[in-house]
Structure formats: structure tokens, C-alpha cells
Amino acid sequence: MLEGIQSGEIGRVIVKDLSRLGRNFIEVGQYTDYVFPQNDIHFIAVLDNVDSKKQDGMDFITPIKNKGLD
DSSP: OHHHHHHTTOOOEEESSSHHOOOOOOOOHIIIIIIHTTTTTTEEETTTTEETTTTTTTTTHHHOOOOOOO
């Protein structure tokens, strides 16, 4: 996935919920806070109602919603 993002082949990542993106809280935060925005990736976590293109899509509660806490 990272290769596709870096090459520009991937523009959107859709997951069932945040725990499907990763199990490590810090790693998921790196993707949602840095990797995706820097690469203009539209990120959606369906069941957690997270959509990075909506104004309130990535609010302060998003990291807490990540059920994959270590």
C-alpha cells in the first residue's frame, strides 16, 4: 500500500474501522496525521464515521476510536 501511495497510484484508503488500518496506536496515528495528508490521500473508516475530506472528519477523538490500542 505504501508503495502505491508514494507512486501516486493510490488516492483513497477505505477501511472497515480504524483497527483494520493497524493495531499499533502510534503507527495508525502516523498514517492518519502525516502519511495520508502529505500524500493527499482520502482516508475513510466506515464504521468509525471517519472521512478525511469532511471538515470534522479527523477530529481530536479519532485516535481514541482506534480499537487497536496496544
